[in-house]
Every structure is written in structure tokens, then in C-alpha cells.
Amino acid sequence: MLNKYTLFFISYLLTVSMVFSQNSSDKLPLSSLLLTLEKSYDIKFSYSDNDVKNIFIPKPKEGISIENLISYLNKETFLQFKTLDNRYVTVSFLNKYISVCGSVLDANSLEPLFLTSVKVNGYKLGTTTNSKGLFYLKNVPVNATLTISFISFKTKIITAKELFSTHCKEVFLEEETEELSEIIMPKFLTAGLHKNADGSTVLDTEKFGILPGLIEPDILKTIKILPGVESINESISNINVRGGTNDQNLVLWDGIKMYHSGHFFGLISAYNPYLTKKISVTKNGTSSAFSDGVSSTIKMETSNKITNKLSGGGGFNLLSADAFVQVPIKKNLEVHISARRSFTDVINTPTYNNYFSRSFQNNSISSSAVNNTESKFYFYDYSFKFLYDVNYNHAIRANFIHIKNNLDYQEKYTTNTTTIEENSTLKQENLGANITWQANWDSKFSSNVSLFFSDYKINSSDYNKDSDQYQTQFNNVLETEIKVDTKYEFSDILHFTNGLVLNEIGVKNTTTVNAPTFSKTDKNVLLKSAFYSEIKYHKKNTYARFGVRTNYFDKFTKFVVEPRINIRQQLNTEVSIKLEGEFKNQTTAQKIDFEDNFLGIEKRRWILSDDKNTPIIKSKQASFGAAYSKNKLYVDITGFYKKADGITAVNQGFYNNTQTLNSIGNYEVKGVEFLVNKQTDKISTWLSYTYAKNNYTFDIFNPTTFANSLDITHSLSAAFNYNFTKFLKVSFGGVLRSGKPYTTPIVGNETIESGNRTIVNYNNPNQEKLDNFFRLDLSGSYDFNFSEAIKSTVRIGFTNLTDKNNTIDSYYVVDETSENNVRRVNNYSLPFTPNLSFRINF
Template identity: 70%
Template sequence: MCARTRNTILLFLLSISFTYAQNPNNNKTLSSILTALEKKYDIKFSFSDVDIENIFIAEPPKKITKEELLVLLNKKTQLQFTALGDRYVTISFLNKMVAICGTILDADLSQPLLLASIKVNGFQIGTTSDAMGTFYLKEVPIKSTVSISFVGYKTKQITAKELFSNTTCAPLFLIEKVEELSEITMPRLLTSGLQKKADGSIVLNTEKFGILPGLIAPDILKTIKILPGIESVNENISNINVRGGTSDQNLMLWDGIKMYHSGHFFGLISAYNPYLTKKVSVTKNGTSSAFSDGVSATVNMETNDKITNILSGGAGFNLLSSDAFVEVPIKKDLAIHVSARRSFTDLVNTPTYANYFSRSFQDNSISSNTVNNTESNFYFYDYSFKLLYDIGDNHKIRANFIHIKNSLEYVEQYNENALTIEENSTLKQENLGGKIGWNANWNSKFSTNFSAFFSNYKINSSDYNKDTDQFQTQFNNVLETAIRMHAKYELSEAFFFSNGFVFNEIGIKNTTTVNAPTFSKKIKNILLKSALYSEIEYNKKNTYIRFGIRANYFDKFKKLIIEPRIAFRQEINAALSLSLEGEFKNQTTAQKIDFEDNFLGIEKRRWILSDNKNTPIIKSKQASVGIEYNQNSFFIDLTGFYKKVSGITAANQGFYNNTQNLNSIGNYEVKGIEFLINKQTEKFSTWFTYTYSKNQYAFDVFNPRVFTNSLDLSHSLSTAFNYDLHKNLKISFGGILRSGKPYTKPIVGNETIQNGNRTIVNYDSPNKERLANFIRLDLSASYHLPFFKNLEATLRIGFTNITNQKNILDSYYIVDTTNENNVSRINNFSLPFTPDLSFRVQF
């Protein structure tokens, strides 16, 4: 028997039971019984017809006094019978207390909703529903109104009189919330599964994800790149630049675990399986004070947190990997969720893999030499595990684990000065994370969350040159642990008050070794920090405001940093609204790009820790103001923003100029405007986004002091068109056009200079030049295959860069004595025309 059938039968039985309880065969209407009692006892009942309608009771015993009759009627009904003298009896509700109950169900699936909130309006009375969706309240004023709410559903108002029952609980259906100002300002943004919330964040629901140009899956990080203000200068999703910031300035959270690694295939695809990650929130500004780090943006990924009585899952493959996930209910209060993905790139060489591989290794350590032969063994995998356990109705335990890994073994043979040279290289990159949390609802207004997590990131590489017998290794390790306590109290239906405490320890180790000549470098740093935060949220009708403050204390530096945060939105009328966001943030980790320790031109970034001196704490200040128009499925969003980030170092900016080896501290300042226009109908959605920004560095020891940021993309626009050709067939076509990245040329006529015993490139003033504009067109299609009632499949095909445009992503120079000017220019190119295909089944 399928789950939907079981739910239908359950609903039918509930309805029959409720109907029987209200009108069993031996009961009669109260109005007919009162008429007979008036004649029998020579009395007159005074009542309102509305008060006694639909009330059924058994006939009172024949031998009973009038006083005993009134006691019996008071007991058997929700009414108050009061004698006025010997002849008259009034019937009213007054303040009579009655017992109520109900069974709360999803209106679409008829599934019970656990921990729905039930509150009696105007009274300090409330409870939550159990695993079957049922609730009970013993003493409720009969004239009161009850509010029933659940996250993501519309609140239901119902009178206590309707819920009164002596024997069973009526089914109560909650409708999923589609558009509610306090939660969502745009029910569907660009494509299905993308929504904008009142606090300015963008939410991606992977389960409801539609289709985007070139994508064959709801790749979490590729998807958010379509949003204005979010770019990837070098095309990698592991290098996402939000409002001009570097990728290491983004806080990545997976179910509350801070992640230090985000990309498979050296950043070309997301490392997070989207089919178990149900919800992703992207916040560019106005972040909740509960979050720290990430001075540019916060990407918060959440997996499914509900226990259901249905076994569900799915599996699929594309031209790089295959994956599967399953959600298994063990008992009504216990479940496990598991996902796994692995590439088959070490077994099968598909066209997609070939293009990705050449794209990743075009800038390797022997890019200027002639390669005779290469042999590689590359694979990646990720898996996650989640345990869900409900301790009663109001307490639940959640435990998570995730493991992400990339592994590469690479053998090269190339010619240099008529000699054949062989290099053997290995690279292993992984991130493990685990978390355990306890959520408690102490009453209908007060809840707490206690959690602890660890995150362990490692990148371990080696390079062996057989001809010189030189062996070198690099190792970078980040280990972070944290405990967190969060409490939330509902002051009223509109006001919410939150407080919390966080304590964490971060340790980072960097090691480099070389055997010939013998060299060893090892750096290890540890930092303890703690934070208190407080936040108040007002959310009613046309106004939303969240104001918070966070106090961060760094034990090693004896330093306190106070950070205010604000998010505000006001609806002016049904179509127009204004928004304001602002925040102060800090982070103590950054990625250093070490040119001397290059490894195959990839993954040159190493995590380092602030020492409050040579590597200071990075701080940011942000402000943004926006205006939105939303009417008749026509949406316009215009936002102006300002951001200043201080405490950056030259070492983590990836300079290719004369400053690249200098240790200097500076800042960058970016100003810009983001524009989005989106029109939707039942069958199509089309949009256009544009971002203008001006991004500049300031380093006191450089000459010039102020110059263009390496991530400055003055103009960036994208457009797309989604169309539903059929209820099962969808297509998406779109393109990107943006300014080229700034770069630096050598001084003409004096391209190289001596630096001790070394000859180096003599660069001109930094970032004076700009690459050609970047342009790319993408196409994708999706076909839904409904096999059976509870089994469906989806076939998707995507084409990236359909015009095979040869975009230059970056450009720099190396010393080359065979060249007339003693230098050669190295260009990094974008992904060429690349097809991909995926097939998925889900049950």
C-alpha cells in the first residue's frame, strides 16, 4: 500500500470518526431536546440559535430533577446553563473552559505536521503537535480563538467551539505558504525554487529547482552565480566573488558546519550534493548576528530536518559522476538520511571530463614546454550522513557528518633543452565535518538550540622530478571546533528576541619540504575566540526589521570587536517597497597565494590564520539601499551598495606585478549598483541583470597607493529565457557579458630586471590593462518522465559556451630567455564548448 493511499484512508477514518462523535446514532439535536424539556419541566430556555446549532447530545434520563438536569447539560455541552428564578434558564458561552484537540495535516499530502504551534489568542495557553500531528488542551475558554501555525505554512485561525470534542480530534489542514510579506517577497525569482526573503537573502530550494542555462542539476554554487553582484572572475565556483570580494571571504556553512573546501574538480563543480541539501540561503549584507566570519557573504546550506513515515530517495548520473541519496524512517521518532557521490573519471574519459581536465591544467608548472606524454588518475567523491531522533514532541537530536575528497596522481613527460624530463605529482584534498545538536521547545514561545561541530580540511601534495631527484611536498591543514548556544523567545506575534553564545578554536598548519637542496618550513598557529550576540526581530504586515549586535573576543590578542547588523524592509503599497541592510563583520582566516610553492598551477591557495600583526583580522563595513517593484508577475529590483574591507594582505590577492612578493597590509573599497528585472507567466520566465561597480585597492607602501582591484569587473550583465514547451519539457537559454579582468604588463623595453641572482619580470604599474570582454552563451533542456505514481525520472542536457568563445580569464608573464623580450605571456582560457547530460530517478 503506497504512502499516499495510507494517508487518504487515515484522513477518511478521521473524518468518519469526527462525524460520528458529533452525531452518533443515539443522539439528537440540542434544539429538539430543549423543546421537549420545556414542556416536561415547565421552563423556558433563552438562547441564540447560532450558539446551539450542530450540537448533538443523548436524551437526558427521564427521572431527574431540574437542578440535576442543568448540571448534566453543563457537563455534556460546551454551553453554560444558568437558572434565573424557577422558570427561566439562560444558555450562553460566557467564560466556560472546555477541552479541545485537533490533528494538523499538510493540505496537499495529508501528512501529519510535527511540532506545529498551537496558541490561544489573548491567553498564556499553548502547546505543540505530536508526531501524528495531534494536540490536546484541557482548559480553553469556549469563546476564544486558536492560532495554528507551522514554518512554511499559512497560519490558521479557528474558534475553540469548533475544536471542542469529547471523543476525537478533527483533521485541520494547513496550506503551504506561497507568498507572505513577512517571509517571502517574491514567490519565484528567475526560476522555480529561487525566492527572495524580506531580510534581503536569496533562498534556493533544491527540491523545487527549475532550470537555468547550461545547468543539468541544481548545482548550489553555480546557481547563485546568476544573481547580480555575484561573479566568478576565473569561472570556478570555488572562487565566487561577492560584490568584489575574494572567495575566502565567503562563509560556507553546511548544516551549521563551517566548510573550508567548496569545489570538486579544482573548483569547476560544487562539492555539495544538492539532492540532500534542501535549502540554501545566500546573504550579501545585513547578516544575522548569529553568524560570524565571511566579510563578503554567507552561504548557509541546510539539509532536510523532518522525520517522515515515508521511504524516499533518488539516484542519477551525469558525464562526470553518479550519486544516490535515501531518507529512511526507522521508527516514528528515528530516521537516517544518507547521500553519496563519486566520479568515474578514473574509469571513463568523457568529452566533459576531457574539457574540464584541460581547463584545470592549462596553467601548470610546465605550460611553456612541449608535453610528450601525460598519464593521470583523478577521482572525487563526497558523502554525508544525518541521524534524526525526536525525544518526545518538544525535543530533538540531530547528528551530521560530511566528507569531501579530490585525489589526483599525475605523470608528465616533456622536452626541455633536448632532454626528456619526467615528473610524478600527487594531490589529495579533503574536508571532513561533523555536528551534533539538540533543539528544544520549552513552550509555545521559548526555544533553544545547543550544538557542537568540527571541521577538518587538508590539502596534501607532492612533486617528484626523476631527472633531478628532487622531491617536494606541501601540506595545509585547518582544524576548527566550536560550541554554540542559541535561544529564541517570542515576545508577541510580531516581536522575536534571540540571544546566543559561541566559542571556537581554530588551528592552521602549513608545511613545505624539499630534499635537494634540503629545505623545510613549518608554521602552526592556534586562535581561541568567543562571542555573545543578541537580536530583535519585528515582523508584521508591511514592515520587517531585524537589528542585532555581536561582541567578539579574541583571547590571544586580548581584543574585543563589536559588530552591529541591520536588515529592514518597508512595503509602501501593494507593488512598491524599500529595503536597507548594513553590517560590520570580521574574519580571522584567509587564503595565501604562494607563488614560490606553485603546484601544477592549481590549488595554490593555503589557509592562514590572523596573528594581529603581519596578518591582521580582516574587517568589513557594508551598507546597501534598494527599491523593489512587484506587480502582476513583473519584478524589478534596484540596489546600491558600498563595502570597505580592511586588513587584507598582498599575499592573498594573487598579484602578478612587482608587489606580489611584498608583505603589505591594505584595504579595498567597492561601490556599485545591482539591477534585476524579471517577467514571468505560467509558461515562461525571462530576466535581465546588470551590475556596475568600481573596486579599488589602497596599500600605503605601494606606488601608486590606490589602483584597480584585481577583481574589478566594471560592467556585468546576464540575460536568460526559460520556456515550458510542454508540462514535461522545459528549455533555458541565456548569456553572460562582462568586462575583462584587470592585469599588468611589463615595462616596454625593460621587461626584466635582476633581483639578486634571479631574473624577474619588471612589471609596470599594477592593473593598468584590462582583458577583452568575457562573453558566453549557454543552453539547457529538461524532460520529466513520470514512470509510475511514486517513481519519476528527469532527463537533462546542457551546453556550456555553445559558440566556443575563447575567453581569456587571466594573463601574466614569465621570464623566457628564448623570447626576444625575455618574457612570455601566459593566458588562462575559459571552458570551451562543453556538453553534459544527466539522468535521475526519484521515489
């Protein structure tokens, strides 16, 4: 049997033979032809090797005169052949014009790029490619260069001589990623997770592998595996990055700031992962183009390129069904659509029952065991994206997204012969839209103008038949923003970015009661503007980004300046170090209200800074780390420090007797993140550990400094992924972390009188900690194809394999029937829960 080296050698010889035979029959290299002609005609050509390089012409007829030979050579080339005497012939460039042609292709997909710009530099001459990616130009100066550019791709400059050929030369353009830097780890933890030079982590949903317990690339569940990222109550609506609250994460979907992130009140990500192409998570060293989110930036992007191919997919799991499609309308116009809806109001699966119990525990909806309760809960989300390439230098993108949770329930009480009904509703939704104009003005200067609006609403209505009282609550955030971003490329390694932002946020909170009549409405509006500037240098082993953002708040006549820094240096082929730092601010926060809440289900409502009772939250953060990478072993250790000023007691969620007072303070967190990841062809296994010490400081409390409600001192996670085959994969892993702090009543004096009410007399806040949290998860995936064009995947996942009853929160309520007149209420994590998904893509 022939070995691979023998086969390679034979293939090589065959290829060379074919090329040689083709060239000999059609065209000959000019350099070798001139040598042959010198012998045939006993003449001497004087030329530079560079001038005749890569020129192929047909062989002239034999026996023609020298005069006819010289005329033939002048006609077939863009060179000048001139006879000095009967023996010597000079060869030189003429200041003349040639015809050029080329075929422009996507370097990744090898698809032709329609409407690519082709310009002759220094001349008013240019064209665009046709539907096959081809272009032709006549009368091009022989010494000219051409700039070939296409929106969202790297510009290429090529000489006219390289394009002088009867066979159009193929020109490959590489896709350009504006915001994301070079990938330094193509596979991080699992397929589809990448590590970038700027420290951000990117999830590519199209290439996503498998993670413990997950049946799909749930965007927000996936980022919880990263060191320093926790969920204090295992909800994706409560993601805590380096000790920060969930409202301190800036969540962007195609440039739209989103105020709502979860279905099923936080147990499922509200963003369809199958149309969302990339998600990047930045914990520190954020680009100055972004503000808000003093803890992190979570940036989601859908596909931004016109594919000219009909593609899509769909599937279902035990909670919902979804579908997405990409439809080309014209060569330069395409629409992307996605939609998902739960069937939880029609079918109750075991997964739904567990999610329902977990979401609605300890409120009136969970009392179905006592009362005759009927409830209907469903969620949906859908999105549209329109992609239009105006021409080769300008593109317009428009997006729309709508997310909604809807709960309707009815309780019936029977007393003697009287039946009392109580009807309640809870609706939570976020609408968003964005339009963007992308422009390449030349090979170095580009701009991006975008406009978005985001409209978040949550409202509830509750009718109590016993008291004949009807109560409504409403929270609304409306934000609009226009942003102008410019980028100048001094070279491939040095980029300079500037931008201007105008932003307006309005927040409204309303509560009404009919008996006794009561109505309260708070509405605040804040106009702010910002200018940012940033320079990025990236060459070989060095990545550096320096930026500054200046914010102006019109209502407060206040400037806030935010410097940013992000440096990574590769010391050798194995070791790199990184330094990150930033100042950030945000003007919105979530107030946590345990009494004035939405049916006891959603206790958070958005509020807006007034620079007095609710200050602008400002953070300072620095981190330094080192990474080692060799033979698919990756080790990363990072130390960090963060301080956030301007937080209020009402948005921290701890129980005490003074939480409703106007108390302003800060939190300070110090910690270390450690990660080790080993990969082979079939295995990827990792261990992650985070140590952090997180404390509040509030002058109004005693003691003034105490544990943060999000103080998770130790957090350990590990996982093992194994690929049995290319199609069959399994993932097993678990989490072990410290319990969260909580507050207990004063022993012997558990209740006190407050006006005409009896309330819990809490001790100093957060002096106790819940038991450790522990959970094991398992998932499996199998891929198979119905045909070459139709691919399918079946996945099964198990959450909390041991069915451990983890306590995720604990508080006390007044109960005169209990000992000491108080009763402890515990909230528990999701029990053992199976889930299954099936998908088809085409």
C-alpha cells in the same frame, strides 16, 4: 455542457445536503435544538449565543418530562441547565471539567505529527500525540486553553471548548523556519528561487526549475546568476560577491563552516544538491548570529524534519554518479544519506576532457602532448544526517560530510635508452561534523545548542628525477566551535534572539624539500569568543532586524563590535524600499602564491591572522534599494558601498615585483545592481546589470590607489526560460562583462636580476584589462514518470555555445627564447562543453 459555475453550485448543494443529513441523523446544533424545545415544552431558555456556539448533541427522546430533559442536557454538554420556575431555564458555564481530543497534522503535507506536545495552560496536565497524531485528555477545565507544540513547527494555542467533541478536531501546525524570513517572491527568476523579506535569496532544490547551461541545481553555480555575484575565472571556487575575494564568503553546510567548495578544482560544486534542501545567500544586513565572511554568507541546509517515509533518488551525468536516501528507522528516528563519485578515472567523456584541460592548463600535467603522461583524477563526497526527536520538546540532529579531490599522475621522459619517471600526487579534502540540540521550553522560549568541527587539508608531493628532488606541501585548517542560541517570542511579530559562541581555529602550513634539505612549518592557533543580540519585528508591510555582535580575540586581547541593520518597508502593494548595513570581520584568508604552490594547479593556501603582518580583515557595508512588483513583473535596483580593511597583497592575486612584501591595504567598491524579471505561465525572462568601481589602496605601491584584480566594471546577463509543457522546459541565456585587470612588464626593460635569478620586471599593477568576456549557454529538461511513485528527469546542457576563447587571466614568465626574454601566458575559459544527466526519484 455544464459550465464550471454550474458544476460548483451542484457540488455545493450536494455537500450541504450530505452535511445536513449527517447532522440530522447524528447530532443537532444546540442553538437550534433549544429553539425547538422551547416550542415543544412551552419553556424559555436564557443563554448567551457564544456559550452554545459550536455545540452539537444527539436529539433527546420525544415525550420525556422537563426534569429528564434538563438532566439529559446537563449530561450531554459542559453547561449547567437550571430551572427557575415552570417556564424559565437558565444556561451557564459550570466550573467543571470536560474531555477533549484532537488530531494534529502537518499543515503542508497533512501527515500526522507523532509526539506532539499538548499542555493545559496553568495546570499540571498534558499529553503527547500517538503515531496517528491523536491525543485525548480528561478532566480539562472547561475555560482552559491548551498549548500544542512540535519541534520546528509554530506553536498553537486553542481553547478547551473548541476541542470538546466526540469527533476529534483536526489541528494544523505550520512549519517554522528559524533563520529565513517571510517569502515575498515565491518564484524569482526560475522555479525554486525565492526572495525573502530580509533581502536574502533562497534556492529550494526540490522545486528547482532550469537555468541556462545547468543540468542540475548546482548550488554554487546557481547563485552566480544573482546581480553583484561574479566569478572572475568562471570557477565556483572563486565566487566574488560585490568585489570581494572568494575567501571572504562564509560557507556553511548544516552549521559547519566549510573551507573547500569545489570539485574539479572549482568547476563543480562540492555539495550534493539532492539532499541539500535550501540555500540562502545574504550579501548585506546579515544576522548577528553569523560572523566571518566579510562579503557574503552562503548557508546550506538539509532536511530537518522526520518524514517517516522511505524516499530517495539517484542519477548520473557525464562526470559522476550519485544517490541519496532518507530512511525511517523508528517513528522518532531517521537517517539521511547521500554519496557521489566521479568515474573520471575510468571513463573519459568529452565533458571530462574539456574540464581536465581547463583545470590543468599551463602546468606540467597539461604537457601530455610532449611527454608520456598517465593521470588519474577522481572526486567524491558523501554525507550522513541523523534525526532524533527525543520527545515533543527536544530534538537532536547530527551531521557528517566528507569532500575529496584526488589526482595521481606519472610522467615518463625517454633520453636515449634511459626512461625517467616522475610521480606526483595532489589531494584536497574537507571533513565536517555537527551535532545540534533543539529545545522548546515553552510556547515562547526556545534554544539551540550546536557543536561543529571542520578539518580542511590539501597536500601535494612531487618527485623530479632529473634533480633527484622530492618536494611536499601541506595546508591544514582545523576549526571547532560551540554555539548557544536562545530565542524569545514576545508575540508573533516580535522576536528577541541572543547567543554565545566559543571558537578555536588552527592553521598549519608545511613545505619540505630533500635536496637540498629544507623544511618550513608555520602553525598558528586563535581562540575567539562572541556574544550577539538581535531583535526582529515583522508585521504586515514592515520588516526590521537590528543586531549587534561583540567579538573578543584572546590572543590579541582585542574587542571588535559589529552592528547590523536590515529594514524593508512596503510603501504600497507595488513598491518597497530596503536599507541594509553591517560591520563584519574575519580572521582567515587565502594567500595566493605563484611560486610556492601545489603543482601549479592550486595556488591558494589558508593562513590565519596574527594581528600584525596578517591583520584581522574588517569590512563596512551599506546598501539602499527599491523594488517594484506587479502582474508578475519584478524590478529591483540597489546601490551599495563596501570597504574592507586589513587585506594583504599576497591574498589578492595580482602580479608585481612587491607582492611578497609585507604590504597591508584595503579595497573600496561602489556600485549599482539592477534586475528586471517578467514572468507568465510559460515564460520567465530576466536581465541583470551590475556597475561597480573597485579600487585597492596600498601605501607601499606606486600609485597607492589602483584597480582591484576583481574590478569588473560592467556585467550584463540575460536569460529566457520557456515551458513548452508541464514536463518539457528550455532555458537560454548569456553573460557579457568587462575583462579583469592584469599587469604587464615594463616595455624595454622586461626582466631584472633578483639575486641569482632573473624575474619579470612588472609595471605598475593592474593598468591593463583583458578583452570582454562573453558566453552563451543552453539547457533543456524533460520530466516523465515510470509510475506514480517513481519520477525521472532527463536534462541536457551546453556551455559556451559559440566556443568563444575567453581569456580569464594573463601573466608573464621569463623565457630566453622569446622576444624581450618574456613570454605571455593566457588562461582560457571552458570551451564549448556538452553535458547530460538522468535522474530517478522515489
